[in-house]
Amino acid sequence: MKITLTAVLLGLLLSLPLHAFAAPAGGDTKIDAVLSVDVSNSMNESDVNKVSFEAMKMFIDMASVKGDKIGVVAYTDQILREKALLQINGVQDKQSLKTFIDQLTRGPYTDVAVGVNEAVKILESGGSEPGHVPLIVLLTDGNNSLNAGKSQAQSDQVLNEAVKKAKDKGIPIYTIGLNADGTLNKDVLERISKETGGKLFITSSADDLPNILSEIYASHLKLKVVPLKGFTANGEFQDVTVNIPNASVLEANISIMSSKPVEAKLVNPAGQEQKIPSDKIVYSASSAYSLIKLLTPEQGDWKLKIKGVPKEKIDINLIYNYDVQVSMELSSSISYKPGDSVPVKASLQSNGQQVTDANLYKNAKATLLVTDLDTKKTAESPLATAGQSFEGSFKIAEAHDYEVKVKVEDANFARESQPATISAKKAAAPAPAPSGSAPPADGNSGTLVGPIAWGGGLLIVLIAAALFGYSLWKKANKGFFGQMVVEVKDEDTGERTSPQYRKLNAFKGKVELHQLLQLAPEFAETKQIVFKPGPADTVVVYNQSGCVIEKGGRVFDAVQGKELKNNDRIKISLQNVNKSVTVEYLK
Template sequence: MIRFSVLCRYVLCTALLLVSVMTGTQPGFAQTSGSNMDAVLVVDVSNSMTQSDKNKVSNEAMKMFVDMTSIQKNKIGVISYTDKIEREKALIEVNSEQDKNDIKSFIDSLQKGAYTDISVGVTEAVKILDAGHDPANAPIIVLLADGNNYLNEAAGGSQAQSDKRLQEAVKAAKSKGYPIYTIGLNADGQLNRAPLQQIAADTKGKFFETSTADKLPAILSEIFANHLKLKVVPIKSFTSNGQIQEVPITIPNANVLEANISIMSQKTVEVKLFDPAGKEVPIPSDPVRLSRSNAYTMLKMVQPQQGNWSLQVKGVPKEKIDINMIYNYDLQLEMEPVKAQTLNAGDVVPIKAALVSNGQKVSSPDLYKQMKGTLIISDKTDKKTSETPLTNTGSGFEGSFKIPADHQYELKIKAEDTSFYRETQPLVVDASSAAGAGTTTGQQPNTGANSDEKPFPWLMVAGGAVILLIVAAGALYALSIWRKANKGFAGQLAIEIVDEDTGDKSNPQYKKLNAFKGKVKLHQLLQLAPEFQETDKVIFLPGKNDTLIIENRSTCRIEKAGRVLDMSQGKELKKNDRIKISLTSVNKSVFVDYIV
């Protein structure tokens, strides 16, 4: 039976939507906090990149981005493209170091191709976010390319068609709130900046350019920090003398969840780390994770102790070493609600905000010590923006806003220090004459009792009761649909691909199902490879008691224990069941084992 409290919430949500239709108002929905992200990394792997990115540092940069990611519900996907999708890994949830290693191994396996069509990569990135984006996470697309198209005209490719597809993909990304950060690779001086700049500007991302490939890890660090409202903190740059060189590391407060120390060097470095008490911390260990690559060494300090740490670095003589840090905080900035009231020019609106973690105010004087608070005022009538400093009370920020004119304003508070910044959700203050007397910040004012007694509106009450019954029925239906769409999976699938012409068999790929909700298509598990497109209609659904339901709406033939099954209406798969899926577009078969 559906719990009454749950039903009430669904009735309320549906009623709010109904009210919005009837009155023209729009209910406010919470936006993502941005503490976690769903990131799609897109890289041009055409032959031209052999010169634009001679040492494949784009791969190193993407791996560094993966290493910086926290193991806390973040998702990462990867696309490599030419004039088609060469390889693809759909969004997977990063729950362990092994998940990160799987993604980095996939990046290392990317190969070059002949032609280039930038619209292909951007279009597919939007599709991947559409298919797997968690609304609680902040979406992001990172595109690494030289901006040049080299189309296969013999196969019908044209610049006009590519431009049209790109415009459509960028428009879709903008409408869905998918910012695209573009990195122009210019090692050979052939960078085409215009399309990359336009893509970033249109989607509220940011454009970067580098003619030196070894700067890519630093750029990826800045993108990572910018998207999560963090700041890259420069620690030290020096030329190694071949001896141990000491680098001070400061953990400013107890609210730091992680500190990512990135050491950029083209040669391997030796590192040691000492806590504030002078005790050496083993590397790697539970509190300190170690990642190495051809272009960087990264230390991830997990919930580090506040205080002054010491990092010892020993590099190759005369090798340049750059060290940066990014702190990761589980903090949000919330503005206190403003009491609903009639507002006019000259009125003063009190402003208060504080940092919160897990819904609770953070009481940490050390955290507020170096922070600066600013009230950002956007005049929606005159299209002007101004800023006013706020007072740091040691436990929050306070100030006031005196309404200068009968206009509509949007107020937002920003708090920042040297390592991160946060912004509140905007508050709309409407003092415009167009709003009419009685307009308030939160609700319609009570106009008081009417001196002329009116009859009780029985017809309106009866109509409201009928509407409520309809809303309740709709809520019950919506709840059943929501539960079905968000039901979780158990176990994993082991997938092997057999070439029926040669008999060659791939190594088993193990796909964890707990990253998906409601349903998952076999095509997603096959990394959306174009040759397996027909498996887009082979669908897995969560069943009862840790089982799977498989539906086949494709032309593929599915066998179990040598018998062809009719799965158009769905068949149950139990623990250790094995099925064979024979494709029709290519002479290959996919073997799937269900493991719980």
């Protein structure tokens, strides 16, 4: 009986696929970005027309319609002005950030360390949320120019500490050096970017900044900038084709760079001219660019019509924003040896579901990346497209540990799966029996039965404990399905916020109401109201706070948990402020 139970438990462990321990990254990734800009007086020469300000505004316009967070730091050798992370929930929030940028002024001296250090502090104080990725964009025109009260050694110490903190917290810093006079300290900016996993951009003309900011936005979200047909304006409408390749495009950002105003029209694949702006088309413009954002656009060829000032050069770029991730599966075996062939399979997922769009697979290239963790060498090999998956294998060469992941890319995006680690190191050989030892003369093996049985029992206990631990881990990391619609009502004035849609697939195991309320301090009491995944795609609410929860006008007790099904709506009356929160669960 012991042998049978052990075999069953081992079988269960061995049947667990590796991808069960390495979930794919959450979908619909949002950014937490801080734009840190040098506003020293020397920028008056490097950036006469304040194109750096326009470039930052274009970055803001390219951000998602809802969900992204953006902050701004304006520095010299001190912080002149700053705006903490603001969550974008609509056009008004973007306009608030752009108005803030327009109001920035210049000042004397420059200290790059100040701009980096404050940007890191803003991201730290803003709190991190599941599904959000941080970054810093640092714009500067060159070397430090310190006042008499500060030494270069002091500045270097602050910078080193800030860069280390950014590296430790996984915050890449993208540096942009304006090198108009040729004195840019490239080494410092390159070190900042390299150590934090960012990238350095150098330009002698501020006019390049909008394109650079576009590339940073795309690079950070694993997207690609697609140059469209540029032209020299002739004073008439000129056509440019914008292809929406598949139904997985969440947003299509069309940036039109021109130093003079342009007029734009848009025709959908059915030949119908679209109203700009509208519910599905967001339009913004400045002195350096115009940007058209298509929301969940129809697949096919759109026609963009642009009328510019005669002889004006017009450049057009396109960035698609996809809700696509890569999910990787490895062989179910948990032990390998040199010479073994390891099969690998990967697929594309969107919003937690497998993508079924055949065109997305057909046009994509999948690459298997295998890193030998002992030698630090990485080998790449192509995976074959097999319907709605990518398949292949690799052979283990040495008794080493390996990290395995899959990269999928096409002309518009690049994605990588979460890595998985496997080992081909041989288990230690059993110690040889002591010299001179021999089996009992009478052949009685009873002295071995006890240790064997004890060892078998211990093995059963250990495996059972492992399975129990795994079940607890799995329960704690169970994924959600659907989304929450959250509204806040001021009970004194009767005012309501607009409905905020919070996708739940970015959370694992549980989510506090306070997180859905963007961690606002006035709602701190809602930390004790927790939602957990329930059976059959439901959600269970637990209330350990003093808040009162009602459903259908009736108060109910959720201390032990209450199940919410599709379209269930609850009202939560807060105790510390005279406000209520309405939450509706949608599958």
